[in-house]
Amino acid sequence: MTTPPHSPLPIDASIQAVRKALAAGGHVVLIAPPGAGKSTRLPLALVDEPWLAGKKIVLVLPRRLAALGAARRMANELGEGVGETVGHRVRFDTKVGQATRLEVVTDGVFTRMIADDPELAGIGCVMFDEVHERALAADLGLAFALEAQSALRPDLRLTAMSATVDGAKFQVLLEPHGGCQRIESDGSMFPVATHHEPSGLPAPQAVTEVALDALRRFDGDGLIFLPGQREIETACGLLREALGNQVAIHALYGAVTRSAQDEALRPDPSGRRKLVVASAIAETSITIPGVQFVVDSGLARRPIYDPVRGITRLETKPASRASIDQRRGRAGRTAPGDCIRLWRREEEGGRPAEDRPEILDADLAKLRLDMALWGALERTSLPFLDPPPESAWEQAGALLKSLGALDAKGAATAFGARMAKLPTHPRLAALLERANAGGKSDAAWAALLAGELNERGPLDGAERLRAALQDRRQAKALKTLHTRLLGRSEAKPPPNDAVLVHHLLHAYPDLIAKRDKDDGQRAIYKLAQGMQAGMETHHPLASEPFLLVLDLGGGRKSGAARVPDIRLALPLSEDQLRDGLGHLITRVETRTFDHATWSVRVRDETRIGALMLAADARPRRTGLNALSEIASHLRSKDLESLTARDKAAGALLSRHQAFHASRGESDALLTRLEAWLPTLLESGEAPPFPDNVLEKAWRAALDWEEAQAFDKQWPASVALGSDQRARIAYDHPAGPTISVRPQMLYGRDDHPTLGADQQPVLIELLSPAQRPIALTADLPAFWRKGWKDVRKDMRARHPKHDWPEEPWKGPTKQSKNRGS
Template sequence: MSERLPIEEALPALKKALAAGPNAVVTAPPGAGKTTVVPLALLSEPWAGGGRIVMLEPRRIAARGAARRMASLLGERAGETVGYRTKGDTKVGPRTRVEVVTEGVLTRMLQQDPALDGVACVLFDEFHERSVHADLGLALALQSQGLFRDDLRLVVMSATIEADAAARLLGGCAVVRSEGRMYPVETRYEERRTELSVERRAAATVKEALLRHPEGDALVFLPGGREIRRTAGELERLGLPSGVRVAPLYGALSPEEQDAAIAPARPGERKVVLATSIAETSLTVEGVRIVVDSGLSRVPRYSPRTGLTALETTAVTVASADQRRGRAGRVAPGVCYRLWTEEEHRRLEPFGEPEILATDATPLALELAVWGVRDPLELSWLDPPPEGAYKQAVDLLQRLGALDARGVVTPEGRRMAELGMHPRLAHMTLRAMENGRGDLACELATLLEERDAQSPGGADMRLRVEALRRGATPAAAKQREEAARRMRDAGVVRDGRPTAAADSGELLALAFPDRVAMRRANGKYVLAGGRGAEFAGDEPLSRETFLAIAELDGAGVDSRIRSAAPLSAEALRRVCADRIRTEDDVYWDAASASVRARRRTTLDAIALEETPAASPDPERVRDALLRGIAETGLQLLPWTKAADQFRKRLLFLRMHAGEEWPDVSDERLLETLPDWLGSYVFGMKSKGDLERVRLVEALEASLSWEQRRRMDEWAPTHLTVPSGSRLAVDYGDPDAPALSAKLQELFGWAETPRIGGGRVPVTIRLLSPAQRPVQITRDLANFWRETYFEIKKDLKGRYPKHYWPDDPTAAIATRGTRPKIPQGD
């Protein structure tokens, strides 16, 4: 008898939970056997009633492997009782009861039949990976269960997920825990950081480990296909012991190549598997006793700022590192070499971010629209999609014609969702099929979705298409096969010669309307969305006037162009006709301090053509002039002494006489320029013209007749003093208007004059006969009584010829040295 797997001890509790309620959560570490044991164990449960068990796996290779393993346990081949459905590869038959599905297959099943007729249970395996497909599938399945199928069982299975949170999402269901079984694994860290490349360090460590540990295979974790190919080259350069085979394992390889990597080594042979994170959990790579972990992973990151998703190489989390380490202890004691220091390990994040929070929300938004949901919060999520990213996704789908203005899916949007491509590529394919170029669209879609495939031709997508068509490498053959599958699925009919690769730019502009770009004078490009972009180095495409950019690295001020194709001016106008606008642009030119007019043809943020415009609309000229004043400031206006004084009087009145008086502060005047100044600048267009503006008249126009009368009374421009002089009032400080006068001119003025309807005393600046400041007061009576006599002593000594009376309140004021005494007195 074969040895019992740990998960089998948890099966009674799981069966009991599903007999009592529709949902359950299963937690079990890698190696417990949940992937292959649970689906078969549930087939005979009474509630299953002969229905199918559907299990979602996050990766194609894991789906095929799980189905084949379960089929072998039944003594069958995949496609009989147990089958699988993956993108481009399906093995199911009329007797199939267990279907292992991946990627968007479950979503398509739900979209086509929301009630999942004939399905008894949906299992979500490796849910801790939190792929956006798994999150979406669970959200849709929960709503299906609530609306149509209260008998549908849902089971979430995971190695590291927070079980309580998942259980709450599933209505407070039971949590079934299984203990794993793992042999001891020795962990070795690097003693110090090194500047060597990850490929050289990994290769050197593998060679050392094979010599030090004579038994078992090695599993090496690297971030992507590029690093895997380089590490394989390093191993070849270093030379490995005889009988050692190097096997790459990553998503872009053919199923046959992937199967060869996970198959047991032949007798007398040792195997070194160079893998991405694809081998972390759901896959079992037979015979591994040695793990070499680079500590790196490549994940998609979406930036709402740029609207782009880019693959980022990041440090693994503690949870991922532990998963990788555990691969060395499945069959016997093992060893794990970590290519980082213990200090670096202590700084790792404990868990990764769910994909739904970090990736492009456009496919998700389209699927929800097809489901009939405009607001994702109508569904239940562990983590709902971010609001900003989701809004950008909806905006893009509306631009692509997949959603209408209300956010409701269009017939075009439904067709796009059925293709199973990213909505950008689906839109490109459907539009290309209308004019017989569907073959090229499918080839471009293949190249853009094969992220880890080698890309001969640099950034030029035309050369990549030619390499796909003519290349003799296994990678090119695989791409041709994938492109042919896409053509079959889309219904592309090929008759005659293939579409010229030179048309790539026009098709890419359909997929990426926001990334159509025009070359600027400095050699960089401006995108239709307004952002900048440039090539990393010397690139032939950099001399093209127009580009349709497919891939961008969103980091930095100017994004880095990774792939693109040239776009002729004619093709641009044809593809983007609905977004091209020609209009006269009347604007304020700060350099010349004047209004300019130009006729501009634009594609969103791109200025395609610009010429001077003759006879611009006078109202638009006036509006542009007012905008220039608002941008530059009120100093652009001719503030004469009279205009400045008039404005300050109004400020004083508003402060002391109430809000019935207009607000003429800088902020308010700039906000209301069209209201108070618009009619006075009509026909003007420059700073020089503004010198003719009558600002006093413009400001006075906002006053009623009664206010104009009261203004002269409450905020007089001048006051007549006892000497008969008419002196100006200074409103520079609206809180304290002031009057400057020689002391002798105020003899006889017993009290401080008041303005503002008697509310505000005037500040008196008392001057000597030589016009020098002597005293400032707002209480003239107190000055005469308390201070005058002290000042008189000093002034009388300096100005003995002047008149210094003993009672200034009864004295005669004078403008001169002494008062003139009337004859006869």
């Protein structure tokens, strides 16, 4: 393919290096600032490379507008129309032909392409542009491509192109998959003077004021950055009011029509100066000829997943330093320019260096469904720069299971596979798929509903939804969406609340709510997902037993927890719930152990998620009939619950535990529960169990050899002589211990021991007042070394008692005669 002559671009100097690296079979990370030509000049320069062997190049861009613009510019450069050598695939719009060798697609479309055909048949190279933006779909598409290249297509070349210098981490990601070379290209920026002009006005008013002044101060057209549609439309209105028809005013954001986008990107046909008021969509990938000054509000709107409301909300925050630098560069694409920033210079250091990857903040429901269909069931299964956060991953899995898209193991169901083919959030895909099974009328109104929710944002605006459905023009537009999605085209008159609830249930099964209690100010509802929410008791819906919650926010304390407010909801009957979500209703037998009676309460419960719809009590289980529940209780609570109120039983437990620990089985009583618990239950006793009952039960867990060793080597007491015995306290903190007065040990010159390894029994010596005076594990040594000081103290305190100098020889003669 020969390309017409074209003006030089900075990327031209790097094209040969890219060609060489790809021809060697490796991958490329290309770092080139906006304006270098990486999105248009480079792909065209690679189309005729021999290693492609007639296969296509796919260029992946993160936004529809950028993809359409890039395809159009490359086709123009070839003197062709889109759909010939260069084609595009974006949502609901495909222009490719038999001769197409370079396809420009959005990241969402590419993810669907590779999911449908993991081998990427007929494709030789995939070029990911603007990877620094870290869009969720782009991260997923790159991960899929790396897996496909490693397992199925070792000949597939990948190129990751970034407008910022963070390309090194992409090189690390690509290197293990066949090698990767990093190539850097200079930009084409002319000098741009930066002016800081902070304003206390709201952003639309502030940029309007500055832009009007900039038109007088600077030449050329202007590009104004605002965070989103609402602010952009407000600023456009203010500018048109101030300028009339003297200057062309254009809005540029994702939702504007194709014709409006084209007008914003072209020079004004009547030669007027132009102001383009844009979102972050104009930072990269698109070229607006004639722009010589930029007015930057410094704000950006990013999608942030809100786990409380279960939706992704847009949050306005200061744009990152990388973002404001790219905006500034737009003023120097064709000539020296100026950038007016509406904040103080010293504030820039407090801005984040770059935008957070979307995967860290986004709703991961669609990503997890796509991964499940790929066969990647764990969040770390794919080669991501940043793996999905665990909490968001688990929340996505719970939602998808409630929608019927995943099974209990996290694998995709057949229903989930059909959902994934629809280019919308899984909530709305479930709504559409279930309605589609109900016939044309159901499917038509479900599509209208899904379109409104998709336009407004899930969970936002059920009241506006009703109004929208009455609007014929809106209904017609939504009906067109439905036709594109499911091929249906029939609809009856606008639905009532019951019909809305029927459809919405399929999209938001986790947000059905059951009235739980009244905290005095608010009715508190429990949601199927497990959390609580409340509404004022005087609200008309506050007495409803069930609600379908459409919006949550704010909140206040209810008891110790902060409970969000129900801002919008629809009444829901139990019949509607059972009819609409019968596939999610489970019936389970629950068993609850009652420690007071050592019985098990049994109930048959009908549940949906965390909500209990009904419960029927059954006869209690006792004795051997409750064996498994009692065993579970003892394992969770430990065995002290058997002996907590009985000293003798506690001592017996300590003895058995010490015996088993000496044999390397410290948990033997728990691991052998099934061997002795039946004996205990057959006794007919209830806690606190007498020690003789426990002794009989625990002996049932011993074999003959163990029983002999237990009695001989770990006795309940030790002999002291003269037919006296001392009980061994096996639960003493220091170990098995006897507590006796010294007089009971006079004449003894050995130390009592336990077990085969002759473990010494600790001897705690007591004064005549039964207070501890010494502790020893070696009685003969104590008599000869420690006794002297004890004897001296005790003789002074208790002179009437016998304190011999050599107690191992026995009591004194006088003591014997007195018998003390």
